[in-house]
Amino acid sequence: MNIKSTIAAINQMQADGVIERYAIGGAVGATFYLEPVATLDVDVFITFRPEAGSLLATAQPVFDYLKARGGRMEGEYIVVAGWPVQFLPAASPLVEEALAQAVEKDVAGMSARVFTAEHLAAIALQTGRAKDKARLLQFIETGALDPARFHAIISRHGLLEAWKRFEKQFLGDTP
Amino acid sequence: MTFDLAKILRSKREFRQRLAARPIEEKLAMLDALRERALALRPTRSALETGTLHEEPPPYRGQGGQSR
Numbered sequence: 001m002n003i004k005s006t007i008a009a010i011n012q013m014q015a016d017g018v019i020e021r022y023a024i025g026g027a028v029g030a031t032f033y034l035e036p037v038a039t040l041d042v043d044v045f046i047t048f049r050p051e052a053g054s055l056l057a058t059a060q061p062v063f064d065y066l067k068a069r070g071g072r073m074e075g076e077y078i079v080v081a082g083w084p085v086q087f088l089p090a091a092s093p094l095v096e097e098a099l100a101q102a103v104e105k106d107v108a109g110m111s112a113r114v115f116t117a118e119h120l121a122a123i124a125l126q127t128g129r130a131k132d133k134a135r136l137l138q139f140i141e142t143g144a145l146d147p148a149r150f151h152a153i154i155s156r157h158g159l160l161e162a163w164k165r166f167e168k169q170f171l172g173d174t175p
Numbered sequence: 176m177t178f179d180l181a182k183i184l185r186s187k188r189e190f191r192q193r194l195a196a197r198p199i200e201e202k203l204a205m206l207d208a209l210r211e212r213a214l215a216l217r218p219t220r221s222a223l224e225t226g227t228l229h230e231e232p233p234p235y236r237g238q239g240g241q242s243r
Contacts, residue, residue: 031202035191040213
């Protein structure tokens with residue numbers, strides 16, 4: 001089990017032209033900015049390529065590519081280097097923007113494409129589960145966010161009301 | 176040892192910030208270790224059957240604001 005090998009396999013898949021662009025989100029993406037938090041899988045956002053002769057974009061070429069290199073399907077996941085990876089389309093304007101503006105990070109000489117801290121925080125605000133709220137708090141407490149950039153994102157994507165509720169609920173008594 | 180809650184919380188926050196500042200390679204290795212531990216602690220029927228545990232993905236929805 002080695003998440004660096006998982007990232008290396010995704011990089012290779014991009015280099016081989018199977019996917020156009022990818023970015024790591026979720027808890028693994030957040031680890032690039034915060035302290036590590038236990039997670040069981042890797043969320044990888046990609047632009048799906050339509051298959052030849054079809055207007056439908058599917059993840060099948062991704063699965064075929066990884067299976068041919070030792071990947072194993074587990075439901076909607078494919079296990080790569082011991083980590084279940086879920087490939088997700090950029091299904092909302094916010095995630096689309098996060099994918100377009102993702103940044104390259106260096107992992108001991110290897111490149112990894114990751115959502116920005118501000119996009120990860122905005123997505124956490126939007127998804128709104130308890131663990132997403134906890135992650136958003138981590139981003140704030142760690143000082144990992146550029147406040148102006150974060151506010152611009154949540155403003156663009158209609159999240160100001162959600163942010164007000166979050167502030168009232170969790171940051172009201174912050175000195 | 177202290178029972179000063181403010182001091183405890185400050186200390187926890189500082190520890191988390193030190194962890195967050197570790198090199199990414201080290202933090203990714205921690206993720207590997209944390210996942211192994213989670214697998215050991217959370218055996219479920221599906222895990223026993225497949226050897227793999229995973230989480231429900233978050234609802235990456237298109238509509239902003241409302242979480243539920």
